Amino acid sequence: MQKASTQIISILLFLLAAPLTAAPIDEALNAYKQKQYHQAAKVILNSTVNLNALEAKNKLKVAIIFSKNAKLSKDIASKSQTTQQIFLESLLTENDKDKSIFLYLYLTDIYLQLEKYDDAEAQIEQFLSNSSVDVNYKNLAKIYQAWIALRKGKKDEFHTIANDLKDKHLITDMAIGFIQAREKQPIENNESLSNNIKEAFFNNRNVLTTRAGNYALRIFVANHSLEDAREIYNRLTFHAPSYTEKITTNKIINFYESTLADTLHSFYMEYAKNLLHQIKDDKKYGDTATFYLSDLLIFENDEKSANEYSNKVEALRLLPKKQSQLKAVRASTHGFLDGKRSRAYQVWKEAVENDKNDPFISADAVLMCLTVEGNCPTLVQTAQLAAENGKSKRFEELSRNVGRYFLAKNLEDKALRLLEYALDRSDMNSLLANEPILLLNLAEAYRANKKFAKSLQIYFSLGENFPVMRQIQDAVQGEYLFQQRSSGQSNVF
Amino acid sequence: MYFNKLLFNHHRLLVSGIISGFIALCLLSANSIAANGTLYYGESIKPDTLDPYTSREMSSLRLSELIFNGLIGINESQEIVPELAESWEVSTDKKTWIFHLRKNVSWHGKDNKPFNAHDVVFTVNLVKHPKTQSSHKTQFDAFNSVLALDDHTVKFSLTQKSLNSLSLFTFKILPKHKLSRYKYLNKLSSFSNQPIGTGPYSFLSSNTNREITLLANPDYFLGSPKIKKIIMQPFSDKNIMNQALTFNSLDMVVDVDPRHIDELQADSRFSLIGYNTLSYSFFAYNHNNALLNNKLIRQALSYAVNRKQMLKAFYNNNGAIISGPFAPGSWAYNLDVIPLDFDSNKAIALLKQAGLIKTPEGFIDSHGKPVRFNLKVPIEKNNESNKKIVLAYKNYLNKIGIEINLVFLEKKSWKKAIFAQHDFDITFATWAFDDASDIDDIFHSRYNTAWQNNFISYNNPKVDQLLGLALASTDHQEKRTINHKLHEILAEDSPYTFLWSLTRFAAYTNKLKNIQIHPYKFFENAHLWEFK
Structure with a gap:
């Protein structure tokens, strides 16, 4: 879920008015203002600042930075799965002679995230049928089989497979813990597993592979051990492959952890919520913190707290003006999650119809519909017309959200048109001055429309600020090569 | 309109400075250029030659894209688009390709000579000739032989199978009847400056300032172009080129100077489009x-x-x-x-x-x-x-x-x-x-x-x-x-x-519609471009 950059900047300026005590937070805010959100988070997390000891206003700042990263990481995760699926499936079609068996393993992972369990099952069987697989990967493949069973509702089968594993190493236990964490289940032998991870990677300083880092981070987040998670985060190389297979001297394939961006999402989200909870009763910043908590709960489509937060948002008083204007739309969105769908559709529709000249609220209404995966063809049509006719920069966010809505509905050509409108209403002269969420979706829309060079050019710029983007870049490069049909001309420009 | 263009050129020769430029450009803008269906576009580099082979510049390539066709084309979405070939077959080893050519395609010019398979064979042999000066010859190394099976069927044998063999057939076809006296092609041949093709636009004229006028080919096999003339004007000064655009003396600028992007982005009369990313x-x-x-x-x-x-x-x-x-x-x-x-x-x-x-x-x-x-x-x-x-x-x-x-x-x-x-x-x-x-x-x-x-x-x-x-x-x-x-x-x-x-940006007036810009070749489906 994305809000107007102006809105967030106004809050940050408001917060900046107070004297600062923590230099890393200043540095982080500078990076944040330049839309280098990952760098902003990294500065804070790499520092020695005890986040729990910060004063309320700094906690709010850090929470805003983390929540921005949480949302972006979720979108990166989704794009990563789509692009990696296409690329790995393309590799499967190549000649059999030099095929990597790891294609089956990594495709299993992706199919699992995409909830294609039969496909996942078929891939993992292919992987296991190969006799050359070593014991660690064989165990991992069996754990994937267990995961598929769990997703299909066969809890006992999960435990049977997990318990029957032989020659288990720490990474095997971490894989099981990772799955349980992702599935919001209690982690077996939680305490000893956590201790073993700490012993291996903190005390003995074992090499933290991307896979191990991904698993450990997720396990610590699930345990709410945020300081341990922070240490893992600081040691992870986000752009590194999970596994590199050298098939021949001239054929090398990098495989990536397709769940890493989602793990990052959960880490940022947990941290942001934790900090916001700490200050939600603060006299000065409590209302703003509650608004942001509500924002994150909507983003997570949290149904449990929907009723509570619908009322809470309505009752907020000490909010900056822009956020105050969004209260009705946000409250109705919690209502949507609480089952009051017709009311939400009505509020969003009215917001779009009554807000054509200054589309701040209508942009938010479209975003809300997108976030809760609603179906809003009428209001989006109205918003689309307003976005297409609105020429000023104020229409950037509306165009962006309508474009994202279309992309989510697989209407790629429409999505590209609206996202290009958004860029046209933003800063064309300096790509990275634009919202990363716009650039990410525009890059994906270009890819989906097979305009690969434009897509990769954006991903290249984004990758400089968001290293986890590498897995998308790699996959899109691969797809581009499979799809391109040109003859090989070069000219002097 | 010709008067206008002369005035503009004289202006550039005789006066300098923004104020005088402003006055002259205002005079120009008094006459609408859209009415006569002529699209003026600005380039910062004068094209060297106009045939598709002897030049190595994008400004030449853009023009040859309007004048010539290949057997096939490739659009921005990586789709193969039939051009002079209607259909094709390939052997199982991917080394032999047979193309069935369109009938009723004519070369530009009053004599309306029909295009046929012999033009294709001639083009390959001409470009492959050791003395032909072309940086695009490497593509032709893949052709082992080419043979006209009849007037509308041509067969290629490739030296080896490759990943994108079909893309080899995007090369532009030249007219045998105009070039038969040449064994090879170089920049000095008259054809290189007065080309004849089968494309949506035919070459009409080139003046001393290297302003090039193309005329719509009403018999274009993919449909008659909607804009009657396309005129390419070279500008040595990008500031003047930008002024020409903003004062309506140009409809399109191929490569906007980065200094002008913000200004054009804020001007609702124009659209900016990024291209040529590679x-x-x-x-x-x-x-x-x-x-x-x-x-x-x-x-x-x-x-x-x-x-x-x-x-x-x-x-x-x-x-x-x-x-x-x-x-x-x-x-x-x-x-x-x-x-x-x-x-x-x-x-x-x-x-x-x-x-x-x-x-x-x-x-x-x-x-x-x-x-x-x-x-x-x-x-x-x-x-x-x-x-x-x-x-x-x-x-x-x-x-x-x-x-x-x-x-x-x-x-x-x-x-x-x-x-x-x-x-x-x-x-x-x-x-x-x-x-x-x-x-x-x-x-x-x-x-x-x-x-x-x-x-x-x-x-x-x-x-x-x-x-x-x-x-x-x-x-x-x-x-x-x-x-x-x-x-x-x-x-x-x-x-x-x-x-x-x-990132290169092209800018064009919003009076134009159906604009598609190919990331490399620039003009894509130019026959469909039109003024509102």
């Missing part, structure tokens, strides 16, 4: 120069240049610093190769390591001669950004004790010096690539003769070997791995100082 700029080092043949010296020159500062100062950071021979938008770019940092101390250390001697006046070679290089630059009058870049480069190298002698040459002389005579030490240029991102003709040692693209005489057996493997590979991931290796080797070997890749 391009990059570089300083190239002539390996025939004994000093520049030394890798350490080339690396030193690359370390000495602060590319980040230049990109920020001259292009408002609207681009990406690159580390090797591919644009970042390419599938072949190796993301693990990091661009060299600016480090003048390291540059000096490398020069010393190469055997050069540092004196208070600068570096001298082992014979005691100051190290001095000629930097030859194509300079179109008032092309400020190019001037600034080469001046900055000269200053950076002066700071480490290398003397640079800047030589500004008119484009034609520059091309002759660089591509034909290889008479230079260093030059500054920009490559633009299609989606194949093929660097074979740029770095393979077999393409280092006159008018070929390896004009720096780069010769690295390992690179040659890998380029050969990449070309022959029929495995996508293998091809990518090989190109990543090439990126790594070429970044290390520094035959060029790889600079940056910029």
Whole structure:
């Protein structure tokens, strides 16, 4: 879920008015203002600042930075799965002679995230049928089989497979813990597993592979051990492959952890919520913190707290003006999650119809519909017309959200048109001055429309600020090569 | 309208300054150019020739895209589009291709000569002729033989199977009846300046200022174009070109100067569209120069240049610093190769390591001669950004004790010096690539003769070997791995100082509709473009 950059900047300026005590937070805010959100988070997390000891206003700042990263990481995760699926499936079609068996393993992972369990099952069987697989990967493949069973509702089968594993190493236990964490289940032998991870990677300083880092981070987040998670985060190389297979001297394939961006999402989200909870009763910043908590709960489509937060948002008083204007739309969105769908559709529709000249609220209404995966063809049509006719920069966010809505509905050509409108209403002269969420979706829309060079050019710029983007870049490069049909001309420009 | 254009040219000759320019352009804008269905577009570089083979510039390629057709085309979405061929067949070994040609396609001109299979065979043989001067010949190396089976069927045999064999047939077809007296093609043939094709527009005229007028081909086989005339006007000054656009004397500018993007973006009368993402700029080092043949010296020159500062100062950071021979938008770019940092101390250390001697006046070679290089630059009058870049480069190298002698040459002389005579030490240029991102003709040692693209005489057996493997590979991931290796080797070997890749923007009036801009060829479906 994305809000107007102006809105967030106004809050940050408001917060900046107070004297600062923590230099890393200043540095982080500078990076944040330049839309280098990952760098902003990294500065804070790499520092020695005890986040729990910060004063309320700094906690709010850090929470805003983390929540921005949480949302972006979720979108990166989704794009990563789509692009990696296409690329790995393309590799499967190549000649059999030099095929990597790891294609089956990594495709299993992706199919699992995409909830294609039969496909996942078929891939993992292919992987296991190969006799050359070593014991660690064989165990991992069996754990994937267990995961598929769990997703299909066969809890006992999960435990049977997990318990029957032989020659288990720490990474095997971490894989099981990772799955349980992702599935919001209690982690077996939680305490000893956590201790073993700490012993291996903190005390003995074992090499933290991307896979191990991904698993450990997720396990610590699930345990709410945020300081341990922070240490893992600081040691992870986000752009590194999970596994590199050298098939021949001239054929090398990098495989990536397709769940890493989602793990990052959960880490940022947990941290942001934790900090916001700490200050939600603060006299000065409590209302703003509650608004942001509500924002994150909507983003997570949290149904449990929907009723509570619908009322809470309505009752907020000490909010900056822009956020105050969004209260009705946000409250109705919690209502949507609480089952009051017709009311939400009505509020969003009215917001779009009554807000054509200054589309701040209508942009938010479209975003809300997108976030809760609603179906809003009428209001989006109205918003689309307003976005297409609105020429000023104020229409950037509306165009962006309508474009994202279309992309989510697989209407790629429409999505590209609206996202290009958004860029046209933003800063064309300096790509990275634009919202990363716009650039990410525009890059994906270009890819989906097979305009690969434009897509990769954006991903290249984004990758400089968001290293986890590498897995998308790699996959899109691969797809581009499979799809391109040109003859090989070069000219002097 | 002709009067208007004359007035505009006179204005540029006789007066200078913004105010007088404003008045003259206001006069121009009084007459609407849309009414007569003529599209005026501005280029900053005059096209050298107008046939598809003898020129090596994008401005020429854009025009030839309007005049000529291939057997097939490839659109921006990577789809194969039938052009002069209606259908085709391929053998199971992918080495024999048979094309069935459209009937009832005529060449431009009053005689309306029909296009046929003999034109296709003629084109292949003409371009393959050893004396034909074309940087695009490499594509034709793949053809073992070509045969007209009848007037409308043509058969190709390929030397080897490759990943994108079909793409080979995008080459433009030339008219046998106009060129039969030639055995080969060069820039001096009259055809190169008065071309005849089968495309949506036919060549009408070219004046002394190299303003080129094309006329709609009403019999175009994909449909009669909706705009009657297209006129390309060259501008040596991008400021004047931008003014011409904003005062309605132009309908389109092909390459907007970065300084004007904000202004045009804010002007609701115009649309901006990014294209040509697969391009990059570089300083190239002539390996025939004994000093520049030394890798350490080339690396030193690359370390000495602060590319980040230049990109920020001259292009408002609207681009990406690159580390090797591919644009970042390419599938072949190796993301693990990091661009060299600016480090003048390291540059000096490398020069010393190469055997050069540092004196208070600068570096001298082992014979005691100051190290001095000629930097030859194509300079179109008032092309400020190019001037600034080469001046900055000269200053950076002066700071480490290398003397640079800047030589500004008119484009034609520059091309002759660089591509034909290889008479230079260093030059500054920009490559633009299609989606194949093929660097074979740029770095393979077999393409280092006159008018070929390896004009720096780069010769690295390992690179040659890998380029050969990449070309022959029929495995996508293998091809990518090989190109990543090439990126790594070429970044290390520094035959060029790889600079940056910029986003190019075209701007056009919103009076136009159905505009599709191909990322490489620019004009796409130009017959469908029209004024509202």
